Amino acid sequence: TYVTPEEERLMQWIIEEGGILKATVGRTAQGVRGVFTTEDIPKGETVIMIPPHLVLSVRSVAAADDATFLLREMHTPCSRLKPYMDVLPKEGQVLTGYNFPEEYVQYLADDHLVMTIPEAIGRTNMSLPYWEYVVSLLSSRTFSMRKNTLSMVPFLDLMNHDPRNINQLSDSATDIRLIAGRDLVKGEEITITYGNMRSDELLLYYGFIDTVTQPPRLLAVDHRNYKPYGSEELSDEPITGPPELVAQELLRLTAILARFESRLEQLGPIPDTIPEVADVLRGLHAQRRETLNAEIRRLEGLARSEL
Ligand SMILES: C[S@@+](CC[C@H](N)C(=O)[O-])C[C@H]1O[C@@H](n2cnc3c(N)ncnc32)[C@H](O)[C@@H]1O
Numbered sequence: 001t002y003v004t005p006e007e008e009r010l011m012q013w014i015i016e017e018g019g020i021l022k023a024t025v026g027r028t029a030q031g032v033r034g035v036f037t038t039e040d041i042p043k044g045e046t047v048i049m050i051p052p053h054l055v056l057s058v059r060s061v062a063a064a065d066d067a068t069f070l071l072r073e074m075h076t077p078c079s080r081l082k083p084y085m086d087v088l089p090k091e092g093q094v095l096t097g098y099n100f101p102e103e104y105v106q107y108l109a110d111d112h113l114v115m116t117i118p119e120a121i122g123r124t125n126m127s128l129p130y131w132e133y134v135v136s137l138l139s140s141r142t143f144s145m146r147k148n149t150l151s152m153v154p155f156l157d158l159m160n161h162d163p164r165n166i167n168q169l170s171d172s173a174t175d176i177r178l179i180a181g182r183d184l185v186k187g188e189e190i191t192i193t194y195g196n197m198r199s200d201e202l203l204l205y206y207g208f209i210d211t212v213t214q215p216p217r218l219l220a221v222d223h224r225n226y227k228p229y230g231s232e233e234l235s236d237e238p239i240t241g242p243p244e245l246v247a248q249e250l251l252r253l254t255a256i257l258a259r260f261e262s263r264l265e266q267l268g269p270i271p272d273t274i275p276e277v278a279d280v281l282r283g284l285h286a287q288r289r290e291t292l293n294a295e296i297r298r299l300e301g302l303a304r305s306e307l
Pocket residue numbers: 032033034089095140141142157158159160161162205206207208
């Protein structure tokens with residue numbers, strides 16, 4: 001693994017500004033940049049502390065609405081947050097639903113899943129892909145720790161997601177801390193959870209899918225209580241009855257699977273223009289097929305045993 005000069009500068013800057021880092025930037029076995037411990041850290045102890053004056057906060061509205069604040073910070077040569085801005089992934093290195101390549105959108109869109117391309121950017125000399133990139137940065141790198149606020153926290157935004165909620169963030173008036181959720185050993189990756197998200201939600205907001213949870217979970221769009229833009233938590237509780245409900249759910253999922261397969265057949269193979277995007281879509285489709293089939297088989301078993 002390696003650390004770039006910009007990443008070194010970021011860590012040095014955080015220390016100079018009064019922060020605490022018992023961690024360094026590194027790369028996972030898959031080559032994804034992340035955060036790794038530099039010493040053994042007992043459960044309950046601080047792993048990282050970031051002083052609040054290093055945080056860029058914007059209103060918690062649709063990511064697109066406040067991306068101008070991030071844009072300004074990125075383009076101010078003597079920004080107080082320059083070391084932080086220098087380490088953000090470059091254009092072309094961020095993938096979320098906001099800048100999903102046009103060619104691939106049709107492989108993602110479903111009956112009611114609409115791509116959240118920024119609504120309006122006005123007449124500026126900035127290209128749409130660039131705007132989408134800035135919005136994607138906000139989508140994939142903010143914490144909602146304070147009410148109505150999205151915060152970009154340097155270094156903490158380098159932590160990758162793990163659905164197993166291991167370490168905890170704590171936010172006080174004086175600092176933002178990451179607390180070890182169990183005894184951590186030197187050199188291990190430090191993760192947090194981005195929330196209780198299913199693979200399709202992770203792909204839209206963060207550009208990757210959950211490959212940790214086994215067996216994989218039904219996609220959010222396939223869940224019986226899914227509503228576009230809904231904020232209701234989608235339960236993992238399986239349907240066990242009454243028989244009418246089992247039959248109804250069986251019909252619903254069978255119809256979804258048939259529509260999905262016929263849509264993919266019409267579209268033909270996913271083009272390999274951008275292999276990483278094609279791969280993540282193939283992974284999503286495989287999970288969708290697997291989870292729908294598994295749930296259909298389970299419901300069929302239930303229906304049979306009820307006869
Ligand atoms: C908050 S950033 C984390 C740091 C990021 N890896 C970086 O180098 O800047 C979120 C992004 O990290 C990547 N990421 C986070 N968790 C991941 C995971 N479990 N598997 C694959 N990529 C992940 C995705 O690209 C996501 O949009």
